[in-house]
Amino acid sequence: MEASVILPILKKKLAFLSGRKDRRSGLILTIPLCLEQTNMDELSVTLDYLLSIPSEKCKARGFTVIVDGRKSQWxxxxxxxxxxxxxVPAEVL
Incomplete structure (x- = not known):
């Protein structure tokens, strides 16, 4: 999947890879939820794209996912x- 195909969805910044790593050297994926209704289909497309970016070596270390729901409903x-x-692959903390 190319970024140009889903560029309008990526511009909404529903999720992002910060480039930072956790203590295990796993990538950190952040999902900042807000008061507006989050479109789950668009979030799923964004996650599929973001998780396709890292190399297999990076994916093997796993991911830490931060779901920031302070501005959202439970x-x-x-x-x-x-x-x-x-x-997300099974290596999520």
């Missing part, structure tokens, strides 16, 4: 966490 945070279980 039911949205819960939905995102359930979606992550299906979209």
């Amino acid at each position: 039911n949205v945070v819960k939905t995102v966490v359930v979606m992550l279980q299906n979209v």
Whole structure:
């Protein structure tokens, strides 16, 4: 998948890889939820794209996912966490 195809969705900044790493050298993926309704389909497309970027070596170290739900409702945070279980590889902390 090319970024130019999903550029309008990426501009919404529904999720991002900061370039930082956790203590295990795993990549950090951040999902900043806001008060507006989050489109789960667009978030899923964004996650699919972002998780396709790292090399296999980086993916093998796993990911740390930060779901920032301070500006959102609990039911949205819960939905995102359930979606992550299906979209993100098993190496998520």
